[in-house]
Amino acid sequence: MTVPRTISPLDESDVQAALVILREFYERDVMAMPGDTPAFHEEAAAWAARYVFYVSQLILLRDVDENVMQGYLSPFEGERPAEAIYSADLLLRFLPDLFRLSSGLSPGDPLVENLKQTALAWPYSSIGLKDVTAGIPPEVLNNNSLKLAYIDRVIEKKDTGRLSGTAEKELLKEVLGDHRQLLWPGLELLNI
Numbered sequence: 001m002t003v004p005r006t007i008s009p010l011d012e013s014d015v016q017a018a019l020v021i022l023r024e025f026y027e028r029d030v031m032a033m034p035g036d037t038p039a040f041h042e043e044a045a046a047w048a049a050r051y052v053f054y055v056s057q058l059i060l061l062r063d064v065d066e067n068v069m070q071g072y073l074s075p076f077e078g079e080r081p082a083e084a085i086y087s088a089d090l091l092l093r094f095l096p097d098l099f100r101l102s103s104g105l106s107p108g109d110p111l112v113e114n115l116k117q118t119a120l121a122w123p124y125s126s127i128g129l130k131d132v133t134a135g136i137p138p139e140v141l142n143n144n145s146l147k148l149a150y151i152d153r154v155i156e157k158k159d160t161g162r163l164s165g166t167a168e169k170e171l172l173k174e175v176l177g178d179h180r181q182l183l184w185p186g187l188e189l190l191n192i
Contacts, residue, residue, distance in 0.1 A: 007057050007064055007072060010050060018049040022090050029090065035145040037086065044084035047076045048091040051118070052098070058111050059101050066110045073114045075121060082143040085124050092118075092125035099129060124150055128157035135165045151175050155183055163192060 022045045030037040054072040058064060078084060098115060105112050119126035123134035124146065140146040151171045154162045163169055169192050176183055 004057070005061070007054065007061055007068070010053065015046050015049065019046055022049060022087075025090055026087065033145050034148040037145045038082040038143060041081075041083035041087035043078050044076060044080075044088040045090060047078075048088040052091045052094060055098050055111070055115065056101075059098070059105075069110060070114070073111075073118075075118070080137075080139060082139045082146055085122070085137065085139055086146060088122060089125045092122050095119050095122070095126050096128045123162075127153040127159050127162060130161070133161035133164065136162070136168050136171070141167055141171075147171065148175070158184065160190060163190070
């Protein structure tokens with residue numbers, strides 16, 4: 001990604017170009033997803049593209065006024081069905097990387113706070129972030145494709161903060177089966 005040294009609204013042509021790339025990425029990504037993957041949700045994908053682009057800029061541009069920053073990083077206003085969750089995740093799955101890039105900023109920095117709020121609002125995409133604990137959203141739990149991908153990420157990241165609810169623990173047990181020791185050594189110490 002090329003990041004300009006001044007922050008300004010993206011042209012609609014840039015957003016449309018990003019959507020073409022995101023649709024292509026979606027088509028490739030669904031091949032690795034289990035079951036029937038939710039359809040592409042253009043509004044959520046476009047919002048996520050803007051959000052990730054602006055966060056990337058703001059990590060580098062530290063002299064932007066907080067009110068201006070918040071204007072660029074406004075939360076997603078639409079409904080969040082499974083389609084929106086998956087389509088936004090095409091880019092929001094990089095939230096942990098954005099956190100790492102912003103790790104040199106103070107914990108109370110407005111950009112870091114915004115990232116945390118976004119991570120809490122999009123728990124499917126923020127698995128692996130130590131400061132973010134969230135349960136499995138009902139929209140994910142009710143979609144077999146997202147549900148299995150969610151628990152696979154939890155296992156991959158060994159994110160015990162995502163195992164607070166009964167639904168998450170039962171799903172984890174179901175997916176791990178007899179391979180608990182191989183896939184997540186030490187999990188039995190957590191009484192799961």
